[in-house]
Amino acid sequence: MGTTFDLSDGGIVVIVGSGAGGGTVANELSQKGVKCVVLEAGNTLSLDDIENDEWAMFSKISWLDKRFSAGGWHGAINHPTLPAWIVKGLGGSTVHWAGVSIRLQEHEFKMRSLNGDITGANVIDWPITLSELEPYYDRAELKMGTTGPVTGMPHLPWSADFKVLAEGARRIGYSKITAGPMSINSVDRDARPACQQIGFCMQGCKLGAKWSTLYTELPKAVETGNCEIRTNCMVLQIEHDASGKVTGVVYADSAGAKQRQKARAVCVAGNSIESPRLLLNSASNLFPDGLANSSGQVGRNYMTHMTAGVYAVMPGEVHMNRGTAVAGIVRDEAHNDTRRGFVAGYTIEKLALGLGFLSAFLVPGPTGWGRKVSGALEKYKYMSGVWICGEDLPQEQNRIELHPTERDQYGLPAPIVYKTDHPNDTNMRNHSYGQMEKIYNSLGSTEIYNLPAYPASHNMGTNRMSEKPRDGVVNRWGQAHDIKNLFVSDGSQFASSGSPNPTLTIVALAIRQAEYIAGEMKRGHI
Protein backbone atom coordinates (compact mmCIF):
# COMPACT_ATOMS: atom_id res chain seq x y z
CA MET A 1 0.00 0.00 0.00
CA GLY A 2 1.26 3.49 -0.86
CA THR A 3 1.63 6.54 1.33
CA THR A 4 -1.54 7.95 2.88
CA PHE A 5 -2.15 11.45 4.16
CA ASP A 6 -4.35 12.60 6.97
CA LEU A 7 -7.53 14.56 6.24
CA SER A 8 -6.25 17.26 8.58
CA ASP A 9 -2.88 17.55 6.79
CA GLY A 10 -2.94 21.14 5.57
CA GLY A 11 0.52 20.89 4.00
CA ILE A 12 -0.49 18.91 0.94
CA VAL A 13 -1.62 19.94 -2.53
CA VAL A 14 -5.04 18.53 -3.46
CA ILE A 15 -5.47 17.70 -7.16
CA VAL A 16 -9.01 17.28 -8.47
CA GLY A 17 -9.02 14.76 -11.34
CA SER A 18 -6.41 12.31 -12.64
CA GLY A 19 -6.44 12.90 -16.41
CA ALA A 20 -3.97 14.67 -18.66
CA GLY A 21 -3.69 17.78 -16.47
CA GLY A 22 -4.22 16.29 -13.00
CA GLY A 23 -2.14 13.14 -13.53
CA THR A 24 0.77 15.16 -14.92
CA VAL A 25 0.72 17.78 -12.16
CA ALA A 26 0.58 14.97 -9.58
CA ASN A 27 3.66 13.23 -10.98
CA GLU A 28 5.64 16.44 -11.50
CA LEU A 29 4.91 17.73 -7.98
CA SER A 30 5.65 14.33 -6.40
CA GLN A 31 8.98 14.08 -8.22
CA LYS A 32 9.90 17.46 -6.70
CA GLY A 33 9.09 16.25 -3.18
CA VAL A 34 5.75 18.07 -2.93
CA LYS A 35 3.15 15.96 -1.10
CA CYS A 36 -0.16 15.63 -2.86
CA VAL A 37 -3.50 13.82 -2.86
CA VAL A 38 -5.34 13.12 -6.11
CA LEU A 39 -9.12 12.92 -5.73
CA GLU A 40 -10.70 11.15 -8.69
CA ALA A 41 -14.49 10.87 -9.07
CA GLY A 42 -14.31 7.68 -11.17
CA ASN A 43 -13.28 4.07 -10.57
CA THR A 44 -9.83 2.57 -10.37
CA LEU A 45 -9.14 1.16 -13.83
CA SER A 46 -6.40 -1.11 -15.14
CA LEU A 47 -5.39 -2.63 -18.48
CA ASP A 48 -7.49 -5.69 -17.55
CA ASP A 49 -10.65 -3.54 -17.75
CA ILE A 50 -10.03 -2.66 -21.38
CA GLU A 51 -12.15 -4.43 -24.01
CA ASN A 52 -11.91 -4.05 -27.78
CA ASP A 53 -15.58 -3.09 -28.02
CA GLU A 54 -16.72 0.50 -28.69
CA TRP A 55 -20.00 0.58 -26.79
CA ALA A 56 -18.89 -1.71 -23.95
CA MET A 57 -16.01 0.64 -23.19
CA PHE A 58 -18.13 3.75 -23.68
CA SER A 59 -20.55 2.48 -21.02
CA LYS A 60 -17.73 1.43 -18.72
CA ILE A 61 -15.65 4.62 -18.65
CA SER A 62 -17.70 7.60 -19.83
CA TRP A 63 -18.85 10.50 -17.65
CA LEU A 64 -22.60 9.76 -17.65
CA ASP A 65 -23.64 11.87 -14.65
CA LYS A 66 -26.51 14.25 -15.33
CA ARG A 67 -25.61 16.92 -17.91
CA PHE A 68 -27.65 18.96 -20.35
CA SER A 69 -26.81 20.19 -23.82
CA ALA A 70 -28.24 23.55 -24.96
CA GLY A 71 -27.72 26.30 -27.52
CA GLY A 72 -27.92 26.37 -31.28
CA TRP A 73 -25.68 23.40 -32.16
CA HIS A 74 -27.26 20.17 -33.42
CA GLY A 75 -26.15 18.34 -30.24
CA ALA A 76 -28.81 20.15 -28.22
CA ILE A 77 -31.34 18.06 -30.19
CA ASN A 78 -29.32 14.97 -31.12
CA HIS A 79 -27.25 14.53 -27.90
CA PRO A 80 -29.42 16.39 -25.34
CA THR A 81 -27.83 14.75 -22.29
CA LEU A 82 -24.38 14.05 -23.74
CA PRO A 83 -22.80 17.35 -24.79
CA ALA A 84 -19.29 15.99 -24.29
CA TRP A 85 -17.35 12.78 -24.47
CA ILE A 86 -15.23 12.65 -21.30
CA VAL A 87 -14.01 9.81 -19.09
CA LYS A 88 -14.95 9.32 -15.45
CA GLY A 89 -12.23 7.01 -14.20
CA LEU A 90 -8.61 6.84 -13.16
CA GLY A 91 -6.51 8.35 -15.96
CA GLY A 92 -9.41 10.54 -17.12
CA SER A 93 -9.88 10.98 -20.85
CA THR A 94 -6.30 9.84 -21.52
CA VAL A 95 -7.77 6.33 -21.35
CA HIS A 96 -10.01 7.22 -24.32
CA TRP A 97 -7.83 9.57 -26.33
CA ALA A 98 -6.37 8.65 -29.71
CA GLY A 99 -2.84 9.95 -29.11
CA VAL A 100 -2.57 12.80 -31.67
CA SER A 101 0.01 15.21 -30.21
CA ILE A 102 0.49 18.41 -32.22
CA ARG A 103 2.00 21.63 -30.85
CA LEU A 104 0.06 24.88 -31.07
CA GLN A 105 1.39 27.14 -33.83
CA GLU A 106 2.78 30.66 -33.27
CA HIS A 107 -0.28 32.43 -34.70
CA GLU A 108 -2.63 30.43 -32.48
CA PHE A 109 -1.27 32.20 -29.36
CA LYS A 110 -2.06 35.60 -30.89
CA MET A 111 -5.57 35.39 -32.21
CA ARG A 112 -6.51 38.87 -30.97
CA SER A 113 -3.42 40.70 -32.25
CA LEU A 114 -3.70 38.93 -35.56
CA ASN A 115 -7.40 39.25 -36.26
CA GLY A 116 -8.54 42.17 -34.09
CA ASP A 117 -12.09 42.30 -32.82
CA ILE A 118 -14.23 39.55 -34.37
CA THR A 119 -17.97 40.20 -34.18
CA GLY A 120 -19.72 37.81 -31.81
CA ALA A 121 -16.47 36.38 -30.45
CA ASN A 122 -14.55 37.11 -27.25
CA VAL A 123 -11.03 36.64 -28.55
CA ILE A 124 -7.86 37.32 -26.55
CA ASP A 125 -4.16 36.51 -26.95
CA TRP A 126 -2.56 33.93 -24.71
CA PRO A 127 -0.48 35.60 -21.98
CA ILE A 128 2.39 33.29 -23.04
CA THR A 129 4.15 32.68 -26.35
CA LEU A 130 5.13 29.60 -28.29
CA SER A 131 8.81 30.15 -27.51
CA GLU A 132 8.08 30.16 -23.76
CA LEU A 133 6.22 26.89 -24.09
CA GLU A 134 8.67 25.15 -26.43
CA PRO A 135 10.97 23.68 -23.74
CA TYR A 136 7.90 22.29 -21.98
CA TYR A 137 6.60 20.82 -25.24
CA ASP A 138 9.95 19.01 -25.49
CA ARG A 139 9.57 17.67 -21.97
CA ALA A 140 5.94 16.70 -22.63
CA GLU A 141 6.95 14.75 -25.74
CA LEU A 142 9.72 12.95 -23.86
CA LYS A 143 7.32 12.10 -21.05
CA MET A 144 4.51 10.96 -23.33
CA GLY A 145 6.66 9.15 -25.86
CA THR A 146 5.60 11.23 -28.86
CA THR A 147 6.86 9.99 -32.21
CA GLY A 148 9.16 12.50 -33.94
CA PRO A 149 12.52 14.24 -33.54
CA VAL A 150 12.43 14.95 -29.77
CA THR A 151 12.14 11.30 -28.75
CA GLY A 152 13.78 9.97 -31.92
CA MET A 153 10.93 7.46 -32.21
CA PRO A 154 9.83 6.93 -35.82
CA HIS A 155 6.23 7.65 -36.73
CA LEU A 156 3.88 4.66 -36.82
CA PRO A 157 3.35 2.71 -40.06
CA TRP A 158 0.78 4.00 -42.55
CA SER A 159 -2.50 2.10 -42.46
CA ALA A 160 -4.30 1.28 -45.74
CA ASP A 161 -6.85 3.96 -44.90
CA PHE A 162 -4.17 6.61 -44.38
CA LYS A 163 -2.58 5.64 -47.70
CA VAL A 164 -5.95 6.29 -49.33
CA LEU A 165 -6.28 9.72 -47.67
CA ALA A 166 -2.67 10.63 -48.45
CA GLU A 167 -3.06 9.75 -52.13
CA GLY A 168 -6.23 11.85 -52.45
CA ALA A 169 -4.59 14.72 -50.53
CA ARG A 170 -1.61 14.67 -52.91
CA ARG A 171 -3.93 14.67 -55.93
CA ILE A 172 -5.48 17.96 -54.82
CA GLY A 173 -2.07 19.50 -54.15
CA TYR A 174 -1.55 18.95 -50.42
CA SER A 175 1.91 18.09 -49.13
CA LYS A 176 1.91 18.29 -45.30
CA ILE A 177 1.02 14.64 -44.84
CA THR A 178 2.53 12.71 -41.92
CA ALA A 179 1.77 9.66 -39.79
CA GLY A 180 2.36 11.61 -36.59
CA PRO A 181 3.21 13.02 -34.12
CA MET A 182 1.41 10.47 -31.98
CA SER A 183 2.01 9.64 -28.31
CA ILE A 184 1.98 5.94 -29.08
CA ASN A 185 5.12 3.84 -28.86
CA SER A 186 6.36 2.82 -32.29
CA VAL A 187 9.14 0.88 -30.52
CA ASP A 188 9.31 -0.48 -26.97
CA ARG A 189 9.91 2.51 -24.67
CA ASP A 190 9.47 3.52 -21.02
CA ALA A 191 8.64 -0.07 -20.00
CA ARG A 192 5.72 -0.10 -22.45
CA PRO A 193 5.52 -2.14 -25.65
CA ALA A 194 5.33 -0.93 -29.24
CA CYS A 195 1.91 -0.57 -30.87
CA GLN A 196 0.65 -3.77 -32.49
CA GLN A 197 -1.79 -1.95 -34.85
CA ILE A 198 -4.82 -3.69 -33.36
CA GLY A 199 -7.11 -0.64 -33.63
CA PHE A 200 -9.61 0.30 -30.86
CA CYS A 201 -7.17 2.97 -29.55
CA MET A 202 -10.13 5.06 -28.35
CA GLN A 203 -11.48 2.17 -26.28
CA GLY A 204 -8.27 2.18 -24.22
CA CYS A 205 -5.06 0.59 -25.39
CA LYS A 206 -5.02 -2.97 -24.06
CA LEU A 207 -1.23 -3.10 -24.45
CA GLY A 208 -0.41 0.27 -22.92
CA ALA A 209 1.45 1.35 -26.08
CA LYS A 210 -0.52 4.61 -26.08
CA TRP A 211 0.39 7.14 -23.33
CA SER A 212 -2.17 7.45 -20.57
CA THR A 213 -1.71 8.88 -17.08
CA LEU A 214 -3.38 5.66 -15.87
CA TYR A 215 -0.20 3.62 -16.28
CA THR A 216 2.52 6.30 -16.56
CA GLU A 217 2.18 9.50 -14.50
CA LEU A 218 -0.04 8.15 -11.73
CA PRO A 219 1.93 5.03 -10.73
CA LYS A 220 5.18 7.01 -11.05
CA ALA A 221 3.76 9.65 -8.69
CA VAL A 222 2.74 7.01 -6.14
CA GLU A 223 6.20 5.36 -6.35
CA THR A 224 7.81 8.55 -5.04
CA GLY A 225 5.99 8.12 -1.70
CA ASN A 226 4.71 11.70 -2.06
CA CYS A 227 1.34 10.99 -3.68
CA GLU A 228 -1.86 9.31 -2.57
CA ILE A 229 -4.66 8.58 -5.04
CA ARG A 230 -8.24 8.22 -3.84
CA THR A 231 -10.72 6.98 -6.44
CA ASN A 232 -14.53 7.19 -6.33
CA CYS A 233 -14.07 10.49 -4.56
CA MET A 234 -16.11 13.32 -6.07
CA VAL A 235 -15.02 16.80 -4.99
CA LEU A 236 -18.15 18.82 -4.18
CA GLN A 237 -16.75 22.13 -3.01
CA ILE A 238 -13.53 24.06 -2.49
CA GLU A 239 -13.35 25.87 0.85
CA HIS A 240 -11.54 29.06 1.83
CA ASP A 241 -10.77 31.13 4.92
CA ALA A 242 -11.85 34.67 5.79
CA SER A 243 -9.02 36.13 3.70
CA GLY A 244 -10.20 34.20 0.64
CA LYS A 245 -7.27 31.75 0.67
CA VAL A 246 -8.23 28.18 -0.24
CA THR A 247 -8.05 25.81 2.76
CA GLY A 248 -9.18 22.45 1.35
CA VAL A 249 -12.02 20.57 -0.29
CA VAL A 250 -15.17 18.72 0.67
CA TYR A 251 -15.69 15.47 -1.21
CA ALA A 252 -18.05 12.48 -1.28
CA ASP A 253 -15.99 9.32 -0.65
CA SER A 254 -16.58 5.87 -2.18
CA ALA A 255 -19.26 5.14 0.45
CA GLY A 256 -20.98 8.47 -0.27
CA ALA A 257 -19.87 9.97 3.05
CA LYS A 258 -18.73 13.59 3.05
CA GLN A 259 -15.07 14.17 3.91
CA ARG A 260 -13.11 17.38 4.37
CA GLN A 261 -9.49 17.30 3.11
CA LYS A 262 -7.30 20.20 4.20
CA ALA A 263 -4.82 21.60 1.65
CA ARG A 264 -2.06 24.14 1.19
CA ALA A 265 -3.09 24.59 -2.45
CA VAL A 266 -5.73 23.13 -4.76
CA CYS A 267 -5.27 22.23 -8.45
CA VAL A 268 -8.53 21.83 -10.36
CA ALA A 269 -8.26 19.41 -13.29
CA GLY A 270 -11.73 17.97 -13.83
CA ASN A 271 -11.89 18.88 -17.56
CA SER A 272 -13.64 21.94 -18.93
CA ILE A 273 -17.18 21.19 -17.79
CA GLU A 274 -16.53 19.91 -14.26
CA SER A 275 -13.75 22.41 -13.42
CA PRO A 276 -15.85 25.57 -13.84
CA ARG A 277 -18.82 23.74 -12.35
CA LEU A 278 -16.81 23.06 -9.20
CA LEU A 279 -15.76 26.73 -8.96
CA LEU A 280 -19.37 27.84 -9.44
CA ASN A 281 -20.61 25.28 -6.90
CA SER A 282 -18.07 26.65 -4.39
CA ALA A 283 -19.84 30.02 -4.13
CA SER A 284 -19.75 31.51 -0.63
CA ASN A 285 -20.63 34.76 1.15
CA LEU A 286 -17.22 36.12 0.20
CA PHE A 287 -17.44 34.85 -3.39
CA PRO A 288 -21.18 34.85 -4.19
CA ASP A 289 -20.62 34.24 -7.93
CA GLY A 290 -18.26 31.31 -7.39
CA LEU A 291 -14.54 31.03 -6.72
CA ALA A 292 -12.07 32.93 -8.93
CA ASN A 293 -14.99 34.58 -10.70
CA SER A 294 -14.59 38.32 -10.07
CA SER A 295 -14.38 38.73 -13.87
CA GLY A 296 -17.58 36.75 -14.45
CA GLN A 297 -15.61 34.58 -16.91
CA VAL A 298 -15.79 31.23 -15.04
CA GLY A 299 -17.67 28.81 -17.28
CA ARG A 300 -17.64 31.18 -20.28
CA ASN A 301 -15.78 30.96 -23.62
CA TYR A 302 -16.40 27.21 -23.87
CA MET A 303 -14.58 25.85 -26.94
CA THR A 304 -14.78 22.36 -28.41
CA HIS A 305 -12.87 22.83 -31.67
CA MET A 306 -14.74 23.22 -34.91
CA THR A 307 -15.23 19.56 -35.79
CA ALA A 308 -16.83 17.45 -38.50
CA GLY A 309 -16.54 13.94 -39.91
CA VAL A 310 -16.40 12.87 -43.54
CA TYR A 311 -16.74 9.23 -44.67
CA ALA A 312 -16.63 8.01 -48.25
CA VAL A 313 -17.22 4.72 -50.03
CA MET A 314 -14.12 3.95 -52.11
CA PRO A 315 -13.98 1.88 -55.33
CA GLY A 316 -11.84 -0.80 -53.62
CA GLU A 317 -11.61 -2.38 -50.17
CA VAL A 318 -9.97 -0.18 -47.48
CA HIS A 319 -10.67 -1.87 -44.11
CA MET A 320 -10.29 1.37 -42.19
CA ASN A 321 -10.67 -0.45 -38.88
CA ARG A 322 -7.21 -2.02 -39.27
CA GLY A 323 -4.36 -0.11 -37.60
CA THR A 324 -4.31 2.81 -35.18
CA ALA A 325 -7.59 4.73 -35.00
CA VAL A 326 -5.87 7.94 -36.11
CA ALA A 327 -3.10 6.83 -38.44
CA GLY A 328 -2.15 10.15 -39.98
CA ILE A 329 -2.65 13.87 -40.26
CA VAL A 330 -2.88 16.35 -43.15
CA ARG A 331 -1.96 19.91 -42.14
CA ASP A 332 -2.21 21.96 -45.34
CA GLU A 333 -5.25 23.88 -44.06
CA ALA A 334 -3.92 24.57 -40.54
CA HIS A 335 -2.54 28.05 -41.29
CA ASN A 336 -4.24 31.43 -40.92
CA ASP A 337 -5.46 32.66 -44.33
CA THR A 338 -8.65 34.72 -44.29
CA ARG A 339 -9.05 34.46 -48.07
CA ARG A 340 -10.75 31.11 -47.41
CA GLY A 341 -13.63 32.93 -45.65
CA PHE A 342 -12.59 32.29 -42.05
CA VAL A 343 -9.80 33.08 -39.59
CA ALA A 344 -7.32 30.40 -38.41
CA GLY A 345 -7.30 26.85 -39.76
CA TYR A 346 -8.00 23.14 -39.36
CA THR A 347 -6.29 19.76 -39.52
CA ILE A 348 -7.58 16.70 -41.33
CA GLU A 349 -7.06 13.56 -39.25
CA LYS A 350 -7.71 10.10 -40.55
CA LEU A 351 -10.18 8.55 -38.10
CA ALA A 352 -11.40 4.98 -38.21
CA LEU A 353 -14.74 4.47 -36.53
CA GLY A 354 -15.93 0.92 -35.90
CA LEU A 355 -19.33 -0.29 -37.04
CA GLY A 356 -20.86 0.60 -33.66
CA PHE A 357 -19.86 4.25 -33.61
CA LEU A 358 -20.28 4.78 -37.36
CA SER A 359 -23.87 3.55 -37.20
CA ALA A 360 -24.59 5.98 -34.34
CA PHE A 361 -22.95 9.04 -35.88
CA LEU A 362 -23.52 8.71 -39.65
CA VAL A 363 -26.96 10.28 -39.26
CA PRO A 364 -27.07 11.27 -35.56
CA GLY A 365 -30.26 11.74 -33.58
CA PRO A 366 -33.76 10.34 -33.56
CA THR A 367 -33.93 9.97 -37.35
CA GLY A 368 -30.57 8.25 -37.45
CA TRP A 369 -31.40 4.79 -38.75
CA GLY A 370 -32.88 3.53 -41.97
CA ARG A 371 -31.90 2.70 -45.52
CA LYS A 372 -29.20 5.40 -45.70
CA VAL A 373 -27.33 4.13 -42.65
CA SER A 374 -27.83 0.41 -43.23
CA GLY A 375 -26.90 0.83 -46.91
CA ALA A 376 -23.68 2.60 -45.96
CA LEU A 377 -22.79 0.07 -43.28
CA GLU A 378 -23.06 -2.76 -45.79
CA LYS A 379 -20.16 -1.07 -47.59
CA TYR A 380 -18.10 -0.68 -44.42
CA LYS A 381 -15.01 -2.44 -45.74
CA TYR A 382 -14.90 0.06 -48.65
CA MET A 383 -15.12 3.09 -46.40
CA SER A 384 -12.46 5.65 -45.63
CA GLY A 385 -12.92 8.49 -43.20
CA VAL A 386 -11.55 11.58 -41.48
CA TRP A 387 -12.18 13.88 -38.57
CA ILE A 388 -11.76 17.61 -39.04
CA CYS A 389 -10.35 19.59 -36.11
CA GLY A 390 -10.17 23.38 -36.36
CA GLU A 391 -10.01 26.60 -34.39
CA ASP A 392 -13.21 27.31 -32.45
CA LEU A 393 -13.63 30.97 -31.54
CA PRO A 394 -14.42 31.74 -27.88
CA GLN A 395 -17.86 33.25 -27.34
CA GLU A 396 -19.20 34.40 -23.97
CA GLN A 397 -22.59 32.82 -24.69
CA ASN A 398 -20.97 29.38 -25.08
CA ARG A 399 -20.81 28.45 -21.43
CA ILE A 400 -21.27 26.07 -18.53
CA GLU A 401 -24.07 27.09 -16.18
CA LEU A 402 -25.61 25.48 -13.12
CA HIS A 403 -29.10 24.08 -13.70
CA PRO A 404 -31.70 25.92 -11.60
CA THR A 405 -33.56 22.74 -10.55
CA GLU A 406 -31.85 19.54 -11.79
CA ARG A 407 -29.43 17.86 -9.33
CA ASP A 408 -26.89 15.06 -9.82
CA GLN A 409 -26.51 12.00 -7.55
CA TYR A 410 -24.46 14.07 -5.08
CA GLY A 411 -27.19 16.72 -4.80
CA LEU A 412 -25.19 19.28 -6.79
CA PRO A 413 -26.79 21.44 -9.51
CA ALA A 414 -26.21 19.68 -12.84
CA PRO A 415 -24.33 21.55 -15.57
CA ILE A 416 -25.98 22.97 -18.68
CA VAL A 417 -23.52 23.17 -21.56
CA TYR A 418 -24.39 25.91 -24.08
CA LYS A 419 -22.84 25.79 -27.54
CA THR A 420 -23.70 27.67 -30.70
CA ASP A 421 -21.39 27.75 -33.69
CA HIS A 422 -19.85 31.07 -34.68
CA PRO A 423 -20.21 31.88 -38.43
CA ASN A 424 -16.42 31.36 -38.60
CA ASP A 425 -16.97 27.72 -37.52
CA THR A 426 -19.68 27.21 -40.13
CA ASN A 427 -17.54 28.66 -42.92
CA MET A 428 -14.56 26.57 -41.87
CA ARG A 429 -16.64 23.38 -41.65
CA ASN A 430 -18.15 23.98 -45.10
CA HIS A 431 -14.68 24.61 -46.51
CA SER A 432 -13.46 21.31 -45.04
CA TYR A 433 -16.45 19.42 -46.49
CA GLY A 434 -15.59 20.93 -49.90
CA GLN A 435 -11.93 19.94 -49.67
CA MET A 436 -12.77 16.41 -48.54
CA GLU A 437 -15.19 16.04 -51.44
CA LYS A 438 -12.36 16.97 -53.81
CA ILE A 439 -10.02 14.48 -52.14
CA TYR A 440 -12.47 11.58 -52.25
CA ASN A 441 -13.75 12.45 -55.75
CA SER A 442 -10.14 12.43 -56.98
CA LEU A 443 -10.00 8.79 -55.87
CA GLY A 444 -13.22 7.83 -57.65
CA SER A 445 -15.64 7.96 -54.73
CA THR A 446 -19.17 9.09 -55.51
CA GLU A 447 -20.76 8.30 -52.15
CA ILE A 448 -19.64 10.78 -49.47
CA TYR A 449 -21.18 11.37 -46.05
CA ASN A 450 -20.70 14.69 -44.22
CA LEU A 451 -21.15 14.22 -40.48
CA PRO A 452 -21.75 17.04 -37.97
CA ALA A 453 -19.74 17.36 -34.74
CA TYR A 454 -19.67 14.36 -32.37
CA PRO A 455 -20.22 15.01 -28.63
CA ALA A 456 -17.22 17.15 -27.71
CA SER A 457 -14.07 15.20 -26.95
CA HIS A 458 -11.96 18.39 -26.83
CA ASN A 459 -13.21 20.75 -24.16
CA MET A 460 -11.43 24.03 -23.49
CA GLY A 461 -11.53 27.63 -22.35
CA THR A 462 -13.99 27.81 -19.45
CA ASN A 463 -11.37 29.06 -16.93
CA ARG A 464 -9.15 30.76 -19.44
CA MET A 465 -5.74 32.35 -18.84
CA SER A 466 -5.39 36.05 -19.51
CA GLU A 467 -2.93 38.88 -19.03
CA LYS A 468 -5.61 41.12 -17.55
CA PRO A 469 -7.72 39.71 -14.68
CA ARG A 470 -10.90 41.16 -16.20
CA ASP A 471 -10.52 39.00 -19.35
CA GLY A 472 -10.13 35.59 -17.77
CA VAL A 473 -9.88 33.43 -14.67
CA VAL A 474 -6.22 32.44 -14.29
CA ASN A 475 -2.83 33.99 -15.06
CA ARG A 476 0.05 32.68 -17.20
CA TRP A 477 0.75 29.90 -14.63
CA GLY A 478 -2.85 28.71 -14.39
CA GLN A 479 -3.05 30.44 -11.00
CA ALA A 480 -6.40 32.09 -10.19
CA HIS A 481 -6.20 35.86 -10.59
CA ASP A 482 -8.28 36.16 -7.41
CA ILE A 483 -6.79 33.42 -5.17
CA LYS A 484 -3.10 32.67 -5.23
CA ASN A 485 -3.22 29.10 -3.87
CA LEU A 486 -5.90 27.99 -6.34
CA PHE A 487 -4.79 26.61 -9.72
CA VAL A 488 -6.47 25.34 -12.87
CA SER A 489 -4.42 22.52 -14.39
CA ASP A 490 -6.49 21.27 -17.31
CA GLY A 491 -7.66 22.38 -20.77
CA SER A 492 -10.11 24.88 -19.29
CA GLN A 493 -7.19 27.34 -19.00
CA PHE A 494 -6.78 27.57 -22.81
CA ALA A 495 -7.10 31.16 -24.09
CA SER A 496 -7.86 29.95 -27.62
CA SER A 497 -8.40 26.48 -28.97
CA GLY A 498 -5.92 26.47 -31.86
CA SER A 499 -6.37 23.73 -34.42
CA PRO A 500 -4.18 21.05 -32.74
CA ASN A 501 -5.71 18.45 -30.46
CA PRO A 502 -5.25 19.80 -26.92
CA THR A 503 -3.59 17.15 -24.77
CA LEU A 504 0.08 17.78 -25.56
CA THR A 505 -0.46 21.46 -24.64
CA ILE A 506 -2.33 20.49 -21.44
CA VAL A 507 0.64 18.32 -20.42
CA ALA A 508 3.23 21.00 -21.33
CA LEU A 509 1.30 23.58 -19.27
CA ALA A 510 1.00 21.15 -16.36
CA ILE A 511 4.77 20.50 -16.28
CA ARG A 512 5.38 24.26 -16.31
CA GLN A 513 2.75 24.87 -13.65
CA ALA A 514 4.16 22.21 -11.29
CA GLU A 515 7.58 23.90 -11.52
CA TYR A 516 5.96 27.21 -10.58
CA ILE A 517 3.91 25.76 -7.69
CA ALA A 518 6.94 23.97 -6.20
CA GLY A 519 8.97 27.21 -6.48
CA GLU A 520 6.25 29.35 -4.93
CA MET A 521 5.86 26.87 -2.07
CA LYS A 522 9.61 26.94 -1.44
CA ARG A 523 9.58 30.74 -1.45
CA GLY A 524 6.70 30.67 1.04
CA HIS A 525 4.40 32.56 -1.32
CA ILE A 526 1.71 29.89 -1.16
Ligand SMILES: Cc1cc2nc3c(=O)[nH]c(=O)nc-3n(C[C@H](O)[C@H](O)[C@H](O)COP(=O)(O)OP(=O)(O)OC[C@H]3O[C@@H](n4cnc5c(N)ncnc54)[C@H](O)[C@@H]3O)c2cc1C
Ligand atom coordinates in the same frame (compact mmCIF):
# COMPACT_ATOMS: atom_id res chain seq x y z
C1 LIG B 1 -12.52 9.62 -27.82
C2 LIG B 1 -11.52 10.68 -27.52
C3 LIG B 1 -10.40 10.84 -28.33
C4 LIG B 1 -9.47 11.85 -28.06
N1 LIG B 1 -8.35 11.94 -28.83
C5 LIG B 1 -7.43 12.91 -28.57
C6 LIG B 1 -6.24 13.00 -29.32
O1 LIG B 1 -5.97 12.19 -30.21
N2 LIG B 1 -5.38 14.01 -29.04
C7 LIG B 1 -5.62 14.92 -28.04
O2 LIG B 1 -4.81 15.83 -27.84
N3 LIG B 1 -6.74 14.82 -27.29
C8 LIG B 1 -7.64 13.85 -27.52
N4 LIG B 1 -8.76 13.74 -26.75
C9 LIG B 1 -8.97 14.74 -25.69
C10 LIG B 1 -8.19 14.43 -24.43
O3 LIG B 1 -8.54 13.18 -23.94
C11 LIG B 1 -8.47 15.52 -23.41
O4 LIG B 1 -8.17 16.76 -24.00
C12 LIG B 1 -7.65 15.43 -22.16
O5 LIG B 1 -7.68 14.16 -21.59
C13 LIG B 1 -8.21 16.46 -21.18
O6 LIG B 1 -7.43 16.45 -20.02
P1 LIG B 1 -8.03 17.04 -18.69
O7 LIG B 1 -7.00 16.91 -17.64
O8 LIG B 1 -8.59 18.38 -18.99
O9 LIG B 1 -9.30 16.14 -18.33
P2 LIG B 1 -9.54 14.55 -18.29
O10 LIG B 1 -8.38 13.84 -18.89
O11 LIG B 1 -10.87 14.33 -18.86
O12 LIG B 1 -9.54 14.26 -16.74
C14 LIG B 1 -10.51 14.80 -15.88
C15 LIG B 1 -10.69 13.87 -14.69
O13 LIG B 1 -11.28 14.61 -13.63
C16 LIG B 1 -12.22 13.79 -12.97
N5 LIG B 1 -13.14 14.71 -12.29
C17 LIG B 1 -13.95 15.63 -12.84
N6 LIG B 1 -14.62 16.33 -11.88
C18 LIG B 1 -14.21 15.82 -10.69
C19 LIG B 1 -14.55 16.14 -9.34
N7 LIG B 1 -15.41 17.11 -9.02
N8 LIG B 1 -13.95 15.40 -8.37
C20 LIG B 1 -13.04 14.43 -8.68
N9 LIG B 1 -12.71 14.11 -9.95
C21 LIG B 1 -13.28 14.80 -10.94
C22 LIG B 1 -12.85 12.99 -14.10
O14 LIG B 1 -13.46 11.82 -13.61
C23 LIG B 1 -11.64 12.71 -14.98
O15 LIG B 1 -11.01 11.50 -14.62
C24 LIG B 1 -9.68 12.73 -26.97
C25 LIG B 1 -10.80 12.55 -26.13
C26 LIG B 1 -11.71 11.54 -26.40
C27 LIG B 1 -12.88 11.38 -25.48
Ligand code: SF4
Ligand atom coordinates in the same frame (compact mmCIF):
# COMPACT_ATOMS: atom_id res chain seq x y z
S1 SF4 C 1 -3.49 0.19 -32.37
FE1 SF4 C 1 -1.69 0.47 -31.08
S2 SF4 C 1 -2.20 2.23 -29.79
FE2 SF4 C 1 -4.09 1.56 -30.71
S3 SF4 C 1 -4.97 0.19 -29.18
FE3 SF4 C 1 -3.76 -1.09 -30.56
S4 SF4 C 1 -1.71 -1.24 -29.66
FE4 SF4 C 1 -2.79 0.44 -28.67
